[in-house]
Amino acid sequence: MITIQDIAYVRSGTADLETAVGFAVDMVGLELVERTEDRAFLRADNRHHCLSFVAGEAGVLASAFTLADEDQLADAETELAAAGLTVTRGDKAAAVDRHVREFIAFEDPFGNVVELVVDQKEVPTPVNFARAAGITEFGHICLDAPDVRAAHKFWTRHFSMKVSDWIGDAACLMRFDPVHHKMAVFKGAGPGLCHMNFQVASIDDVMRSWHFLVDNGIEIEQGPGRHPQSGAVFLYFKGPEGLTYEYSYGVRRIEDDDAWRVRYFDPSEPDAIDMWRGPTNRCASQPQLRGLAAG
Ligand SMILES: CC(C)c1ccc(C(=O)O)c(O)c1O
Numbered sequence: 040m041i042t043i044q045d046i047a048y049v050r051s052g053t054a055d056l057e058t059a060v061g062f063a064v065d066m067v068g069l070e071l072v073e074r075t076e077d078r079a080f081l082r083a084d085n086r087h088h089c090l091s092f093v094a095g096e097a098g099v100l101a102s103a104f105t106l107a108d109e110d111q112l113a114d115a116e117t118e119l120a121a122a123g124l125t126v127t128r129g130d131k132a133a134a135v136d137r138h139v140r141e142f143i144a145f146e147d148p149f150g151n152v153v154e155l156v157v158d159q160k161e162v163p164t165p166v167n168f169a170r171a172a173g174i175t176e177f178g179h180i181c182l183d184a185p186d187v188r189a190a191h192k193f194w195t196r197h198f199s200m201k202v203s204d205w206i207g208d209a210a211c212l213m214r215f216d217p218v219h220h221k222m223a224v225f226k227g228a229g230p231g232l233c234h235m236n237f238q239v240a241s242i243d244d245v246m247r248s249w250h251f252l253v254d255n256g257i258e259i260e261q262g263p264g265r266h267p268q269s270g271a272v273f274l275y276f277k278g279p280e281g282l283t284y285e286y287s288y289g290v291r292r293i294e295d296d297d298a299w300r301v302r303y304f305d306p307s308e309p310d311a312i313d314m315w316r317g318p319t320n321r322c323a324s325q326p327q328l329r330g331l332a333a334g
């Protein structure tokens with residue numbers, strides 16, 4: 040069993056570094072910590088970065104989680120290889136590029152590239168947010184997979200993850216610490232990053248950002264709304280090259296694992312992911328998920 044310590048970062052390719060960075064800074068509000076000709080690193084909290092862009096082909100390159108130390112990394116390497124996965128150890132230059140000491144990479148059963156890292160660099164100075172979006176931290180990663188049940192099996196068999204809630208066969212929300220979920224899987228045609236989430240300090244922040252993003256002509260995918268699963272007030276919006284960002288406020292904590300009863304939400308219900316039943320542009324390509332699709 041591989042014990043996950045936390046989420047680390049999303050690494051994304053971009054065919055237009057300038058635009059990708061401009062959006063992450065000016066719209067999302069992240070701090071640009073480092074920029075070279077073909078790289079950019081952005082942060083939302085004390086992690087050196089939670090999002091990096093690499094100039095090249097557009098699309099997510101990897102999603103990363105931290106492990107406690109090298110021994111755990113070596114054990115993870117052994118366990119995943121024994122499960123039949125191809126596991127690659129990052130070389131020194133690649134580790135430096137990720138601002139971690141060591142890492143391994145593998146593809147989940149659906150082709151999502153996942154990196155497990157040790158000693159992600161911590162930056163203790165307060166974040167110099169580019170705008171007052173109220174971001175408090177990098178909240179969660181949501182991956183796409185065509186078979187959410189199989190993805191749940193993979194993540195709970197090999198990793199210290201527990202399901203918090205199901206949204207039918209459309210989504211599985213998982214936790215590895217008291218936060219309701221820091222990892223989710225959403226039904227998609229293939230691998231991909233469904234979205235990356237940032238927690239904000241108040242409902243006012245969500246609502247203010249909604250107006251700000253609309254005023255700036257940004258595509259709102261869904262929200263403002265309230266997720267019945269985590270209880271969080273949310274807003275999804277689209278960045279360049281299809282990268283979806285989510286702000287949310289008020290995610291539930293599960294302090295007593297034994298007392299938590301996993302719930303099952305019916306994705307065909309209109310309030311499956313939004314108790315406020317607001318409109319959505321989400322899942323236009325998957326009308327079978329009626330509660331999650333444009334209504
Ligand atoms: C629809 C997606 C997977 C989803 C569902 C519920 C929550 C939540 O309860 O906070 C999310 O954050 C989601 O992204």
Ligand SMILES: [Fe+2]
Nearest residue numbers: 179181236285
């Ligand atoms: Fe989310």
